[in-house]
Amino acid sequence: MTEDGQRFSIAIIGGGIAGACLAGGLARHPGIKIDIYEATEAFAEIGAGISVWKRTLDLLKKLGMEEHFMKISTFPKxxxxxxxxxxxxxxxxxxxxxxxxxxxxxxxxxxRAQFLDALVKALPAGCAHFEKKCVSYNQDQSQGLVSIQFEDGTTAVADAVIACDGIGSVIRGQMYREEAKKHSDDSFLEYVHPIWxxxxxxxxxxxxxxxxxxxxxxxxxxxxxxxxxxxxxxxxxxxxxxxxxxxxxxxxxxxxxxxxxxxxxxxxxxxxxxxxxxxxxxxxxxxxxxxxxxxxxxxxxxxLKPLPFYVRDRVALFGDAAHATTPHQGSGAGLGVEDAFMLSRLLGDPSVNKQNLPIALLAYERARLPRTHHVMKGSRQCGFIFEFNGAPGDNLELVGREIEVLTEWITTTDPEEDVASALSWMKEQQSLAKVWTGTKFYDQQEVGGNILGFDPITMGLGWWLWLL
Ligand SMILES: Cc1cc2nc3c(=O)[nH]c(=O)nc-3n(C[C@H](O)[C@H](O)[C@H](O)COP(=O)(O)OP(=O)(O)OC[C@H]3O[C@@H](n4cnc5c(N)ncnc54)[C@H](O)[C@@H]3O)c2cc1C
Missing domain, CATH: 3.30.9.30 (D-Amino Acid Oxidase; Chain A, domain 2)
Structure with a gap:
């Protein structure tokens, strides 16, 4: 911790719903320096509607944003x-x-514009930097830092970078290109660009x-x-x-x-x-x-095709940059809010410091990856059945039943329980892993290698199976 009480710094790339919500969530915890780098000249959303479920509203309340959201919500009659x-x-x-x-x-x-405005109201003063389009990043393992390069030639450094730069994420592109190169495996390139x-x-x-x-x-x-x-x-x-x-x-x-x-x-x-x-x-x-x-x-x-990983060391993919889904369960932005709830609770835990930050990011990935994959898959299926192209065809009774099954997760899973289990996993890993020895920096292999227990190539194949 520095003399002024700073535990570590987080750079958020992108000030859309996910980035703004994460910054607001982190701001509730002392000792975290937050900077948002947004490519455009102001926070902005398009002129369209957006819907959320009660689970998302509950999280916004827990993130202390109730007052801003109550004023602009249109509730069911x-x-x-x-x-x-x-x-x-x-x-x-x-x-x-x-x-x-x-x-x-x-x-x-x-x-949408009102939704983003409400998130922006919760941001700490001076944390947003506009016209800062990130073009690349570098992880400096020896220093435990990430440097970020912007289109205007300037740079910034942080202890971790959270990529909230949307479906076309530059950071995801770099992360997966590097992975392809490292493993001489072009299948990782399938995650660089979104698909239609x-x-x-x-x-x-x-x-x-x-x-x-x-x-x-x-x-x-x-x-x-x-x-x-x-x-x-x-x-x-x-x-x-x-x-x-x-x-x-x-x-x-x-x-x-x-x-x-x-x-x-x-x-x-x-x-x-x-x-x-x-x-x-x-x-x-x-x-x-x-x-x-x-x-x-x-x-x-x-x-996106469901990604096999969201985190590499001190860089994490977040919101649409990690799991952009088709919109047929009205849940893309809601998932970004859930990411923010999860990561702000993990990073806000007093046990997290500059050295063991990568473990907190892995805990986020471990919790969020299966949840978000489930929604991506179900949302795609909803797109088919709403247009009578799914297994029930135009059997209206079966279409209705299928809608209930595919959307069941909205009320049967609990983000608070997920956070509790992620916190517990993180603390277990903190006590096991020799993350910072003073001479050697953190290595993902030391906290369990492939912590998710599946192989990225199989995941890729799995996605294509859904297509059949
Ligand atoms: C038709 C449609 C309807 C939808 N309806 C719903 C709904 O009803 N409910 C729901 O929950 N979700 C819905 N969604 C999904 C939702 O819109 C998205 O999931 C959500 O907006 C994603 O937020 P984000 O912050 O992750 O990404 P974005 O909103 O894309 O924000 C990314 C931000 O990063 C900035 N940026 C990009 N590149 C860079 C860079 N290189 N450097 C710096 N900054 C950068 C951008 O300018 C932007 O501000 C819908 C989506 C669609 C397409």
Whole structure:
């Protein structure tokens, strides 16, 4: 510990939801110097909606952010407190509700910009550095430090680096390229770039008043709905205390899953292109698309192949940089919050110091890797079944049952229990491993080598098996 009480320093690369939440969580623990390096000129999110489950809200409360979030949350209505979505078969003239998905606490929705703002309010003053685009890092084993290089030619050092730089993470790219080189194994390169799901998404938030004018009793004015059809689905839900509606409209070509996205082969994004995917769908869908959605921006839905590791020594992948998932369980940002809850509790433990930091990072990886893989896999399957391309086909009763099974983890697993078990593992390793001898620095082999007990190459194959 330094004279001013500093235990160690953490550099967070990227100030999105995951990076900001981690910084806010770490700030609650004394002695941790925190710096966020963000590539853009300010904290910023896109103009779309976002939903979270009760488990995420509970963690935000535990991270001391309740006050900021309560003001901007749109909770389920009191008479439907556990509602997530009503599912409708909508690719027909008269749609039908075929499943009501409920879970404890239901779904709470936000405007994305407000969500990020609430996280930023919890940051310590002066920790954010803007227009700092990280281009590479170096681990100095002899000093136990990581240096970071930025595009503007400047550098920074920290005792550990947490990569929150999103799905296109530069740090993940470097980490996996180095691994490929070290093992002369090109299979690690498959984790460098995200892959395309074969799906495109139009996203927008529009005023509820617009919808009310067109259709005064439209079901989306009060409740979230998922409109499902063959090869396409739409979700729409009230946000900003019901004054606006968040809309995401997906269309898919699963034969393209895993291929490179060739923009030139796609139709130009337009209102006409958007509407063309829902021709013949029920009136409620037409009302939204025709009269309210305008000409929203379009995104390609990308994800990562589940990575075999998230940590190398003093560098950890985090949030979407580690486990970007398809969005069909509304959980990507929630997983980032869970990462932040886990890592801030581990690093905040008084037993963690500059020397044994790598063990805390391994404890984070050990806890989060299987959890996040499970969600990535389930989310991908939800994408299929919402569009009647999964095992249940268009057997609506089975689709409903499958939704319940795939999303069960949301209420049956407990982040607090995961933290307790990660803390206990970390302390056990701290007492076993000779992490700092005074002459020799920490070596991962000394705390158990392949701690996860599986081999990265098999994991890669496993992922492809899910595809079949
Ligand atoms: C269509 C869609 C709908 C979704 N809906 C939901 C939902 O309802 N609920 C939910 O929980 N999740 C949802 N998600 C997922 C969620 O949006 C992401 O998981 C989440 O935003 C990821 O946050 P992040 O901070 O990890 O990454 P990002 O949001 O990508 O943030 C990364 C940050 O790092 C910065 N950065 C990038 N590179 C560098 C660099 N080299 N140096 C410095 N800074 C850098 C970026 O500027 C950015 O600020 C959805 C995703 C999609 C695509």
């Amino acid at each position: 009191k008479d439907a407190a556990n509602l997530a979505f009503h599912f409708r078969k909508s690719d027909q003239e008269h749609g039908q509700t075929f499943h009501t998905w409920e879970l404890e606490g239901g779904m709470t929705t936000f405007h 799901s074969g799906r495109l998404a139009y996203r927008v938030v529009f005023p509820s008043a617009k919808l009310k004018e067109v259709s005064p009793s439209h079901r989306n004015l009060t409740t979230p709905h998922m409109y499902c059809g063959k090869n396409a689905h739409i979700l729409a839900y009230p946000v900003i205390q019901g004054t606006a509606i968040g809309l995401v409209a997906y269309n898919s070509d699963f034969t393209k899953e895993g291929t490179s996205l060739v923009k030139a082969d796609l139709p130009i994004p337009s209102r006409e292109d958007l509407k063309s995917h829902y021709a013949g769908w029920e009136q409620d869908v037409q009302d939204i698309l025709e009269k309210c959605a305008g000409s929203p921006p379009r995104w390609a839905v990308l994800s």
